[in-house]
Ligand SMILES: [Zn+2]
């Protein structure tokens with residue numbers, strides 16, 4: 001059986017270069033990618049599209065990524081959405097905090113793109 | 128033009144460090160007062176806020192006081208003095224405390240908890256002044272004519288840096304508990320962009336008060352603790368073309384002699400880099416007119 005529905009990924013990051021890179025790489029291998037430049041727009045987009053995966057930055061203008069993560073986890077419509085924190089902040093406390101707030105995994109920027117692919121695949125499967 | 132001045136009431140990071148070796152730069156934890164005419168803005172409520180409180184009472188001479196307290200984050204060294212901030216106990220006074228949501232809990236919840244029944248005999252609710260909590264993120268806002276900008280810093284958990292812009296294009300930046308991105312995560316395009324964003328936040332300020340907790344040797348061991356090497360902070364001040372750079376959040380082990388030496392070396396480095404900035408280690412109870 002073939003399904004035509006692609007796996008949907010929402011990238012929330014204020015870094016344009018990061019957005020461009022992830023959008024390019026992930027859609028090239030078959031994921032459907034949407035992007036948002038800050039937490040509030042990200043939450044709105046997530047509520048609308050109910051993505052399979054959110055790749056979420058922490059330090060952005062406006063809301064902190066932790067707050068975004070928590071708000072998404074409080075939303076019953078997004079229970080099936082996986083959250084992958086993607087941040088240059090690789091402090092042990094932050095990794096712990098992300099887990100506490102319901103994130104599914106954490107990747108520290110900058111990273112090899114293959115490592116991201118592996119983590120994405122582990123969370124939502126192959127495109 | 129309305130007079131603008133800054134006074135350091137606590138310059139230490141991590142834990143108070145009183146004693147003979149810290150008499151000059153002080154042993155109190157983070158607290159800085161910015162005075163703009165009659166208005167009082169306070170950065171952090173480390174142990175330095177106790178003496179600031181007593182001074183405010185003396186200055187008010189019985190009149191009602193109002194003020195704004197900006198808290199970067201709720202690590203102890205930034206909030207532990209508040210229970211001893213006497214003006215907050217006086218009914219006619221009113222303070223607004225601004226900060227950001229931390230890990231999973233609102234700022235107010237965490238801030239109140241340090242005065243919970245098992246930690247302190249008086250609760251925040253028992254303080255008789257009017258205390259308003261203003262929960263912010265990094266969207267800019269205004270208090271009267273003063274423009275407030277904030278930025279998240281590179282520190283474990285959630286922490287804000289503040290920039291206050293006053294009339295006459297005068298500005299003060301409070302950037303403590305921040306670790307230089309490139310030093311922390313290695314030199315990369317991304318780290319450089321992140322450091323540039325911090326640099327832009329400080330750009331052209333009259334005074335930048337900046338985390339400078341570690342020496343190079345200490346940083347070898349304490350990389351990833353959320354604080355900067357003072358040399359990274361001097362480089363930031365030079366790049367951001369600030370007018371005055373106050374090295375701040377001194378390590379509790381740093382003696383007066385060591386801070387004297389850092390002050391003069393830091394000034395030399397900045398001058399050699401072509402900067403006209405005045406660079407110094409922040410000194411408790413010293414006032415700077417801007
Ligand atoms: Zn601190």
Ligand SMILES: [Zn+2]
Nearest residue numbers: 200202282304
């Ligand atoms: Zn801290």
